[in-house]
């Protein structure tokens with residue numbers, strides 16, 4: 001039996017005429033770290049605000065531990081938010097900010113002091129009690145905002161791009177810290193980001209969002225290795241997306257023709273027949289390059305340019321129709337030069353057919 | 361080697377040091393102007409308050425504390441107390457009307473903000489005196505207000521509000537409430553609404569969020585609004601004159617009378633000095649109580 005803490009049931013939201021959320025379903029288990037991943041404007045913040053009660057949905061329900069809280073005020077839900085801009089109270093010290101929710105609950109002063117000190121310790125800001133938010137760096141404000149939100153021991157902690165304003169190095173450090181914090185506190189995290197790397201790195205599950213819908217929900221491995229749609233394949237890990245026609249179907253794999261060559265892909269039992277259109281996603285690191293033999297598996301290509309990015313060498317290929325395909329490998333060495341004729345190949349099981357629903 | 365930071369408080373200090381000379385030179389005319397036209401008259405008034413009136417016109421240059429002793433006369437003391445009470449009442453009403461008005465105005469959409477602003481500005485295009493005569497038409501026996509109330513059967517007889525205390529209070533509130541609205545509005549405009557949401561999120565109900573966040577952060581606007589309305593309401597003699605007849609006599613009326621009718625300039629000056637000291641004291645006291653420094657620059 002699963003221990004479900006939060007459930008979104010066909011949530012809809014319109015702003016004026018714009019449909020921002022188009023019937024969202026999401027089930028979150030206790031203690032889970034779930035990430036809403038999607039580009040800016042796809043409705044992530046709106047979803048979070050509806051969970052927090054700061055926004056009313058136009059349709060659907062929010063269930064917290066099975067109880068319908070859709071109509072309940074934010075202060076009546078045991079859910080706390082780390083806001084995108086931190087939203088620390090500028091007129092209160094760090095101590096007063098963190099103790100705010102406890103003061104509202106009329107917890108004894110000594111108790112508040114103790115809890116605040118513990119929370120500061122937790123986010124590695126011990127001794128910062130008397131500082132004002134204006135005297136803190138971005139990273140420190142971030143930590144205070146987190147401390148303020150967890151001190152109340154919420155059932156669910158909502159985080160809206162909490163690392164968005166930090167520089168890259170601090171961001172990587174905070175990713176690790178946040179993940180540890182979540183393990184330690186055992187609080188369910190609903191985390192928002194538009195950074196796929198962050199999502200893959202931190203989450204138990206990722207919900208990829210697109211224009212007010214969930215495109216795919218799954219573990220980072222499922223999302224990365226088995227994207228359901230070309231959108232997910234492209235957005236997460238920038239996979240190559242190829243479109244072609246099925247030519248032959250075997251027991252495990254099928255062959256399709258595209259870009260003047262042919263490729264193979266594991267079809268995992270999906271009902272394909274020769275002649276059918278197919279869209280396939282292949283990660284760049286799965287694409288190998290061999291000398292162009294002129295026939296057999298693989299797509300003929302010409303090396304266009306080489307980029308060395310983040311310890312990975314990206315080889316950009318120009319395909320028969322002028323489109324681009326990326327092959328990547330570790331290390332900076334490659335015998336290939338721009339203009340070389342090659343053939344791009346991959347193992348059938350490292351490619352996935354996508355957009356199955358969209359196929360005719 | 362370490363580079364000196366090009367931002368932050370240290371850098372600001374450096375910039376200030378470097379820029380002080382030309383800066384002072386630039387503001388010198390302003391200081392001179394202020395000294396001449398603000399401090400000058402003040403000093404003249406204080407000096408005047410210690411002189412004697414001449415038999416017919418003008419003053420005699422002999423020192424005397426007599427004018428101040430004269431103020432201790434119960435008649436004048438009572439005027440001060442009455443003025444103070446009226447100012448307190450008016451200010452309280454101005455807060456009650458102006459604060460919510462300014463606060464919610466800041467939450468309107470840009471288009472509606474503009475419209476409200478315009479509506480608030482339009483009255484300023486006519487003389488305040490003329491607008492006060494408008495109130496006479498409304499308040500006088502069988503005037504607009506009486507007719508409306510009687511037509512609605514709220515009252516059966518004319519209220520005859522003109523030349524009563526309430527009429528003066530309404531006049532004061534009417535004349536001064538825009539200053540409170542503008543002052544609160546400019547403060548509320550800067551209020552980050554996310555902070556209120558954060559408070560709600562952390563367990564505050566609407567009232568608690570308002571008291572701990574919104575009110576605290578709009579306090580500067582409220583306080584300057586109070587200063588902008590409390591001080592004038594002690595001295596707006598023409599409102600008491602026009603809407604109160606001779607029934608409501610404020611310090612401002614006495615000063616005006618002494619200056620324009622009795623031609624007792626030294627006594628008028630002494631009354632003004634006492635009024636000024638009293639208002640300054642009340643603001644200082646208020647500041648102590650409210651424990652804020654937000655009035656700096658205003659008082």
Ligand SMILES: Nc1ncnc2c1ncn2[C@@H]1O[C@H](COP(=O)(O)OP(=O)(O)O)[C@@H](O)[C@H]1O
Nearest residue numbers: 015016020038039040041042043044045046047
């Ligand atoms: N209060 C609002 N009024 C009108 N439109 C809004 C409001 N809030 C969000 N939107 C619109 O809804 C869409 C989704 O916004 P949001 O949930 O903030 O996206 P995300 O967080 O994924 O960037 C955007 O197009 C945005 O312009």
Ligand SMILES: [Mg+2]
Nearest residue numbers: 044045046160
């Ligand atoms: Mg957002």
